[in-house]
Amino acid sequence: MWIERLRRQPLVVRAIWAVLAFAFAAALIEARWSLAFVSVATFALSLVPVLAQRRLGIRLPVRFFGWIVVFVFATIFLGEAFDFYNRFWWWDVVLHGGSAMAFGLIGFLFVFMLFQGDRYAAPAWAVAFMSFSFAITIGALWEIFEFAMDQVFGLNMQKTGLVDTMWDLIVDTLGAGLGATAGFFYLKGRELGGLTAALREFVAANRRLFRRRPGRRRGP
Structure with missing residues (x-):
C-alpha cells in the first residue's frame, strides 16, 4: 500500500525523500545529531500537506504538493542544515x-x-x-x-x-x-x-x- 502511494508521488518528491533518508542514515553513522533531527523534521513537514488534505477534506494536485515539498526542503534542510542562507x-x-x-x-x-x-x-x-x-x-x-x-x-x-x-x-x-x-x-x-x-x-x-x-x- 505504502509502496503504491510512493510510486504515485512526483519524481521530485521521491528524490527529495531519498536524499532525506540518505542524510538521516549518514548523520546517525557520523553521530551528527543536528543533521539527523533536521532530516526527520523536514520529512515530517513534507507529509503535513498529506495529513492536512485528509483532515480538511481537500485534494492537492500533484503540482501543488510538489511545490510544497520543494519549498520545505529548500527552507529547512538546505537553508538550515547546509547554511544556504549565508552561502547564497x-x-x-x-x-x-x-x-x-x-x-x-x-x-x-x-x-x-x-x-x-x-x-x-x-x-x-x-x-x-x-x-x-x-x-x-x-x-x-x-x-x-x-x-x-x-x-x-x-x-x-x-x-x-x-x-x-x-x-x-x-x-x-x-x-x-x-x-x-x-x-x-x-x-x-x-x-x-x-x-x-x-x-x-x-x-x-x-x-x-x-x-x-x-x-x-x-x-x-
Missing part, C-alpha cells in the same frame, strides 16, 4: 518571493471559494486585489514574528535589521503581485505560465468547494 545571498530572496507568490495563489483560491466559484460575482481586478492583500498580510505578519523572536529570544532572524525587513517586504510584494496576477488571468481565461494551470487543477480537483450552495440565491 539570493537564497532568502527566492524563498520569500516563492512563498509570497504561493500565498497569492492561496488567497485567490480562498476568495474564489467564498464567491462559490462564480467568475462574475466580483470584477476580476477586485478578486486579484483581495488575493494580493492576503499575501501581503501574511508577509507582514512573518516580519513581525521575526522581530518578536529577535527581541524576546535574542535571535538574528532579521539579520541586517531594517534593511533585511524592507527587502523581504519588497520581494513579498512582487511575489504576491505575481500570484494575484495569475488569479486575474485565470478569471479572464488567459494563461500565465504554469500558475494558471495550477489554479485550474486545484479547482477541478475540489469542485465541491467552488459550487453554489443549494437554497442560496443572489439578490434580495
